[in-house]
Amino acid sequence: MKTIKVLGSGCSKCIKTAEIITKVAAEVGAEVDVIKETDPEAIMNYGVMSTPAVVIDEQVVHSGSIPSQDAIRGWLKS
């Protein structure tokens, strides 16, 4: 089971990002735990400046926009 964190201050794009990841995960049957991280200090510690950003297993894999479905599928596979 993968822990996926969506970093962002709760703006609409961050909420959409979390939704789309949950949706794609359900489609490919991956077990994930999607957490929204809104604490500015935590976001800073990941070195992220453009939100929404996605962190999988403590690695920042994406930042600055809503990720594409293809990208999400790629992360879930590996």
Add this chain to the structure above:
Amino acid sequence: MFEIFTRLADWLVYQLMGLSADTKLGDALHFFVEDVSKIYVLLVVMIYVIALARASLNVERVRDFLAGRNRGFGYLLGSGFGAITPFCSCSSIPVFLGFTSAGIPVGITMAFLLTSPLINEVAVLLLMSLLGWKFTLLYVVVGMGVGILGGVFLDQIRAERWLQSFARKALERGKQQGKQQQPAQSSGPAEKLSFAERHQFAKGETGEIFGRVWKWVIIGVGLGAALHGFVPDGWIESHLGDGQWWSVPAAVLLGIPLYSNATGVIPVMESLIVNGLPIGTTLAFCMSTVAASFPEFILLKQVMQWRLLAILFAVLLAAFTLVGWIFNLLTPFI
């Protein structure tokens, strides 16, 4: 070149809808159709072209560039990058912390963040097409001036004392690291973008920015059209046209609860100026609407203590009032 939009409005309002140009409704509607269609076309074309050019510019690179710069020049650069770097206002806090943890002084970071909402490509474009290049230049200079002087002032009073403690510690750490070596987490050498990648980026940007601002254009031009058609000619001029001293602070106060982005407020500016509101008063009102808003300030509370927030707010209001007064005084010479 813009004549086609006048024709479009002629055709739609006078011929298709059968309204007369002499009625208030016809006049207001004509103004609305002409401005909205013109602004929409300009927006789509220009956002795309500008996005192509700046596809490789992002906040991470600006941070690396600003880190370890000398201060005096830093404010100017911070403000300049604030004007041209795209970022969503919901990212202000991560950007603030990202700059801060790279050891960039609070004043330079704030020069970036203050200038950013005031000046952007959409605002400049609208100003050019609605009010001409002279006014645009004036607006850009004043906007950057507010950002730069605000930043200098914050560093003078050592504003970093009043950051939230985790942000202050991050700044300290960043300064230490900066002395030892160049930024630890540099984003690497600038990658070369192919035209296809630039096109993708520009397409995405155009869709996104247009999706965000189209309704503001309607609201702004709608208000402008209402002013244009329904406020009696000369009313504003005879009541506020002399630039009475109190009209400027009044305009600034009025702008605080009103929250809009630059795109929505510029069409209103056009109508106010055409109707005879002095330029200084108009500028003060618009800058206050765009840059001083409570929701944004509440967000900043996450990284600043109340005291610093209050100072920042006061600085902005004072700056906009001064801008208004100075421009009203200078108008006869421009």
